Amino acid sequence: MSTAQLEIQLVAAVVAVACSLPGVFLILRRMAMMSDAISHAILFGIVLAFFVVEDITSPFLVVGAALTGVLTVSLVEALHRTRLVKADAAIGLVFPVLFSIGVILIARYAGNVHLDIDAVLLGELAFAPFNRFVVAGYDLGPISFYVMGGILLLNILFIALFYKELKLASFDAGLAAAIGFSPTLIHYALMTQVSLTAVGAFDAVGSILVVALMVAPPAAAYLLTDRLSRMLLISAGVGIASAIGGYWTANLFDVNIAGSMASMAGLIFLLVYLTAPGRGLIAVARRNLHQRWEFAQRMLAVHLLHHQGLPEAQQECHVHSVHEHLNWEQEFARRVARLAEKEGLIYQERGLLLLTGKGRDLAEEAMLY
Amino acid sequence: MLDILHNIIFDYTLRNVALGAGVLGIISGTLGSYAVLRRQSLLGDTISHAALPGIALAFLITGSKSTAILLLGAALAGWVATLIMLNIIRTTRIKEDTSLGLVLSVFFGFGLVLLTYIQKLPTATQAGLEKFLFGQAATLLAEDVTLMAILGLIALFLTALFWKEFKLLSFDADFGVTLNFPMQAVNLVLTTLLVIAIVIGLQTVGVVLMSAMVVAPAAAARQWTNRLGIMVLLSALFGAGAGIGGAVISSLVPKLPTGPTIVLCISGLVLLSIFLAPARGLLWNWARQYRNRRNFRAEAVLLDLYALAQQHQNRLHGHSAAVLKTMNLNRAAVNKCLEILQERGLAVSPVSGIWGLTEAGLRKAEQLAKTHGGKP
Numbered sequence: 200m201s202t203a204q205l206e207i208q209l210v211a212a213v214v215a216v217a218c219s220l221p222g223v224f225l226i227l228r229r230m231a232m233m234s235d236a237i238s239h240a241i242l243f244g245i246v247l248a249f250f251v252v253e254d255i256t257s258p259f260l261v262v263g264a265a266l267t268g269v270l271t272v273s274l275v276e277a278l279h280r281t282r283l284v285k286a287d288a289a290i291g292l293v294f295p296v297l298f299s300i301g302v303i304l305i306a307r308y309a310g311n312v313h314l315d316i317d318a319v320l321l322g323e324l325a326f327a328p329f330n331r332f333v334v335a336g337y338d339l340g341p342i343s344f345y346v347m348g349g350i351l352l353l354n355i356l357f358i359a360l361f362y363k364e365l366k367l368a369s370f371d372a373g374l375a376a377a378i379g380f381s382p383t384l385i386h387y388a389l390m391t392q393v394s395l396t397a398v399g400a401f402d403a404v405g406s407i408l409v410v411a412l413m414v415a416p417p418a419a420a421y422l423l424t425d426r427l428s429r430m431l432l433i434s435a436g437v438g439i440a441s442a443i444g445g446y447w448t449a450n451l452f453d454v455n456i457a458g459s460m461a462s463m464a465g466l467i468f469l470l471v472y473l474t475a476p477g478r479g480l481i482a483v484a485r486r487n488l489h490q491r492w493e494f495a496q497r498m499l500a501v502h503l504l505h506h507q508g509l510p511e512a513q514q515e516c517h518v519h520s521v522h523e524h525l526n527w528e529q530e531f532a533r534r535v536a537r538l539a540e541k542e543g544l545i546y547q548e549r550g551l552l553l554l555t556g557k558g559r560d561l562a563e564e565a566m567l568y
Numbered sequence: 569m570l571d572i573l574h575n576i577i578f579d580y581t582l583r584n585v586a587l588g589a590g591v592l593g594i595i596s597g598t599l600g601s602y603a604v605l606r607r608q609s610l611l612g613d614t615i616s617h618a619a620l621p622g623i624a625l626a627f628l629i630t631g632s633k634s635t636a637i638l639l640l641g642a643a644l645a646g647w648v649a650t651l652i653m654l655n656i657i658r659t660t661r662i663k664e665d666t667s668l669g670l671v672l673s674v675f676f677g678f679g680l681v682l683l684t685y686i687q688k689l690p691t692a693t694q695a696g697l698e699k700f701l702f703g704q705a706a707t708l709l710a711e712d713v714t715l716m717a718i719l720g721l722i723a724l725f726l727t728a729l730f731w732k733e734f735k736l737l738s739f740d741a742d743f744g745v746t747l748n749f750p751m752q753a754v755n756l757v758l759t760t761l762l763v764i765a766i767v768i769g770l771q772t773v774g775v776v777l778m779s780a781m782v783v784a785p786a787a788a789a790r791q792w793t794n795r796l797g798i799m800v801l802l803s804a805l806f807g808a809g810a811g812i813g814g815a816v817i818s819s820l821v822p823k824l825p826t827g828p829t830i831v832l833c834i835s836g837l838v839l840l841s842i843f844l845a846p847a848r849g850l851l852w853n854w855a856r857q858y859r860n861r862r863n864f865r866a867e868a869v870l871l872d873l874y875a876l877a878q879q880h881q882n883r884l885h886g887h888s889a890a891v892l893k894t895m896n897l898n899r900a901a902v903n904k905c906l907e908i909l910q911e912r913g914l915a916v917s918p919v920s921g922i923w924g925l926t927e928a929g930l931r932k933a934e935q936l937a938k939t940h941g942g943k944p
Contacts, residue, residue, distance in 0.1 A: 296835045
């Protein structure tokens with residue numbers, strides 16, 4: 200592994216973690232698509248700021264463009280407040296306008312400078328090691344590492360300082376307002392954070408794939424835990440895994456690294472979606488199956504309790520005819536009886552199904568509900 | 569003006585671009601209406617981004633760059649993406665916004681991977697698939713426009729055929745279920761049509777801006793009417809107008825990309841509609857508010873006059889405006905209100921600074937006092 204490779208992975212991992220942390224709050228607050236809107240709209244800010252500072256790595260550009268992100272959020276809300284359009288349509292109306300203006304500005308005025316839409320939208324992580332941070336002749340590493348590292352630190356600081364407020368405002372905005380935290384203030388602080396992160400990340404992974412890193416890792420974490428602190432940690436972990444895995448896949452096939460990271464994040468989500476304990480598709484299917492058999496055993500127990508010891512028991516409770524009375528397939532009934540016998544709920548006596556003490560308890564308990 | 573008309577008819581490129589953009593506007597305007605009404609505005613964004621890997625895969629599998637095949641791939645990918653998105657919502661606690669963003673970005677990322685992979689294939693010359701990213705209307709060929717028109721006509725025909733069902737789905741799907749309509753199937757048809765509408769536009773405006781073509785015409789049309797039929801019609805009209813207008817403008821001004829210009833045109837229409845549309849528009853709303861506030865203030869002063877009048881044998885006795893001012897929270901407005909009342913013949917000022925009720929004013933005040941809960 201060469202130094203350049205190591206550096207790319209380092210930058211990728213830092214970007215992924217920096218994106219996934221605010222992403223957690225975005226998806227909890229049901230505003231994931233805001234990241235999409237912001238990441239598109241900042242093109243406008245990047246172009247404007249670029250005209251002023253003429254340097255794509257300038258910190259001023261990052262701040263200037265981040266303000267566009269906040270502008271996007273306020274425009275969306277202003278539009279929504281007119282009550283003439285719904286919230287989703289408001290998002291869908293605002294960001295294409297800003298994006299279009301950005302594209303037109305680039306096409307008309309930036310033809311002779313180094314700024315093209317591909318770079319802004321798609322990013323090229325492979326170039327990260329070429330822009331060096333050099334202080335007094337010492338090469339300290341790629342600049343994007345420091346930009347994103349700074350943003351990551353800011354994100355961590357923001358979440359650590361306002362953890363309680365963010366948590367409250369995300370899960371119960373009404374209560375937060377009632378005890379004196381301003382949900383609006385927290386909302387805008389978070390949106391500033393998201394914008395800053397999106398701007399910082401755009402020249403590494405491109406502005407659209409910022410969305411992947413903001414949404415996919417938290418979405419996977421959301422299926423794995425019920426605790427906010429763990430969700431943050433898992434998101435960061437999934438982010439790093441997507442970054443490293445994505446890098447090596449891209450390396451293998453010689454393709455776009457950012458796209459590969461997004462695909463990897465999607466793959467990890469898919470894996471979690473299928474296998475998450477308790478919530479994954481497989482776990483749910485198994486639980487449903489299990490419940491089906493358990494329910495059937497309960498039904499059998501209740502049925503037996505009803506007819507046990509009565510004259511009709513010969514018919515109702517006989518192993519050969521019980522399925523008719525429960526309206527089951529014979530094979531199904533036989534399997535249920537076998538399972539129930541194994542569980543110690545029933546026993547057989549001359550073909551007659553009889554409840555054990557445990558089975559009687561179960562049936563009586565089932566009758567209570 | 570005549571020049572433009574002449575160019576539209578005789579300039580091959582401009583004619584294709586204008587026609588293509590117009591067709592696209594009609595289709596996306598029509599189907600966008602349902603998306604906006606069903607609060608699925610952002611679904612368009614997801615479908616258009618998700619179409620990218622479909623285009624790349626179609627090229628990889630068939631090796632053909634024919635628009636029809638690429639668009640088929642795009643449609644399939646957009647459709648699969650929608651199904652995955654809906655399934656994630658249905659089977660987990662993940663909410664709609666997260667599911668949309670997830671599918672959008674992961675599909676798009678995978679599309680990029682495929683695009684860069686194609687670029688580096690030894691067999692492929694510059695594949696020219698990038699035009700779908702940002703749209704390159706100038707590359708529209710006559711047969712592309714024909715294809716768009718045919719697909720569009722099919723979509724419009726199906727919309728007309730399932731008019732009642734789509735309406736039911738948009739406004740009260742549960743009611744549809746009780747009427748024994750297969751709402752799931754109707755939903756699937758409508759979603760498929762939306763996918764077609766989006767795919768049609770990819771070459772002209774690109775995946776990033778296509779969502780605006782779905783949302784904006786419908787959002788503009790919604791302001792002008794409360795009837796679905798008129799809304800769909802207006803939306804198609806706005807879409808077509810913005811499409812053709814944007815195409816023409818971008819052909820007149822050098823270095824003005826078509827897709828973004830069309831989007832700015834349609835967004836301008838949205839802004840106009842939001843401010844000017846009768847009944848719903850912001851300007852009308854503000855005017856109404858202003859009128860209401862003025863009325864309300866004048867009525868308050870009228871009631872004050874009435875209260876003073878009740879202290880007198882002669883109900884029409886005059887009172888000093890200064891007294892009225894002490895009774896009102898907004899002192900500065902009292903004189904203005906009195907003038908309004910005078911204009912309406914409800915109050916008179918026999919001497920300057922002295923005001924009394926007229927007969928009509930007395931009746932009006934009595935009526936008001938009754939409806940306002942009997943303030944004396």
